[in-house]
Amino acid sequence: MTNSMTAFANSEMDFENLTINCELRSVNHRYCDINLKIPERFRFAEPNIRHGISDKLKRGKIECSLSFKKHSFAQQKLTIDMDAVTALLSTTQEIEQLINKPQAFSALEVLAFPGIQIEKESDKAALLQTLLRLVESATDNLLLARQREGAQLSQLISSRCVKLQKLVNQAQRRMPQVLEHLRAKFKHHIAELVAEPNNDRVEQEMVLLTQKLDVDEELDRLDTHIMEVLRILEQNEPIGRRLDFLMQEMNREANTLGSKSADKEMTAISIELKVLIEQMREQVQNIE
Template sequence: MTAFAGAEAEIGSLLINCELRSVNHRYCDISLKLPERLRFAEADIRAAISARLKRGKIECALNYKKRDAEQTYEFNEAAVKGLLAATAAIEKYMDGPKPFSALDVLAFPGIQQEQEGERDSLQRGINELLDKALIDLVVAREREGEQLGQLIEDRSASMRKLVERAKARMPEVLRLLREKITERIKELVAEPDFDRLEQELVLLAQKLDVAEELDRLQNHIDEVSRILAQDEPVGRRLDFLMQEMNREANTLGSKSADKEMTGISIDLKVLIEQMREQIQNIE
């Protein structure tokens, strides 16, 4: 589902901002954008998101800025020495001033390091910040889910009407078919065998009978409404139901011996496809 949420908090010496974006996806696909200093929190962030969201392409971005310009910096001395040694070797092949300053060195990944104990407090603060953003994101997704649920219910109601039309139409279809075949045989055969004709008509009626398909469609429609009322992720179950409903609608169309029944089958498949597209957005 499409949704956005953001939260910001002061954690230790940092002001950290968290942004969550969610777009439609069949599975749960989590993408993280973290600065190097906060990379240690990646595993916990993924676990927290996957525990709350079961479907959608989720993008989580964290960024920070320092609250105190006067604060002291701790750095990885070995990393600095290694970096400067490498640049000194490269500078032999270069003319002009040095390519970067001490401030540039501090910006390199792995140079700055947290003060003792700061990582634990950062992790706790990030967990709380992410939880707050996730709550807002879930609320936004639920709001969209309610709207999508109503759209699906509306289409289910339209499908119920089509199924009832098909059930009411079927006896007339068989009657017209019987009359058509009887008249045709009378034209072709001087003395038709009406007993044999009756047997053939019974067999034909059995082949064209769609009562079971219509009953299953009705059951599937009822199941859609029941699933939508549940307070849990339902997207994949609805996906499966759409496949089953489409199969029944296709069978209805293939057995059709009447223009109106063919039209009902097409209308059913259009509604099923519309529902299927919306269900891709439902967790």
């Protein structure tokens, strides 16, 4: 199954008086590069979260963001540090004596002051399990998104492989005509040399002809590479690196075919091959 490295997913869970959200974004990368953005209160779970993600995602630059919001006052019971409130009001009164026009403030403003509300200490073990389930859920959603896009990439690459195969077949059918043209051209040169023999020139012509004729190997290798790409697309594992290597090899064969071409049609075929291979290479960069 072909997986893309580009996707987005999120998931949300409740824990005590919190709603925790996890967002995952991934883009293409040579390796598995995980960047975590998490609140300080969740920092203790970082190694476990990182391991949980890397266990399922093998390649890609992955950004995992955790955030939380507290439930409304109606859904929770507040615990107030009354000693802190008393100290705050006492200090405020002392400061107000130094101010000409002291400003009044409400009880809600007092509640918002740091240290006034006492937060219940969460069970870290239970919180850890919640965080891991949340990240696992988001990771599974990301995998599904990567699989959907990967299926589209696989279809695009397969369709281009079909076009490549048609071009290779076209080149193979064209080769006899190219050979015949080269033979006629060579015979003409030999006729010119009969009246004025030049062994060095004959040798040069022979070498040139041999180089021009030798494209069967390139066409055969292109055939093999196309079949290998189609085979790899069916594998149920990360395939991006192997496909990237094959794109390089196919491009090399297409370049060689173009440089050896002694025929306009063969040159046009070589250009079309390189265009298709480049399109495939761009798609392959996003495959895990």
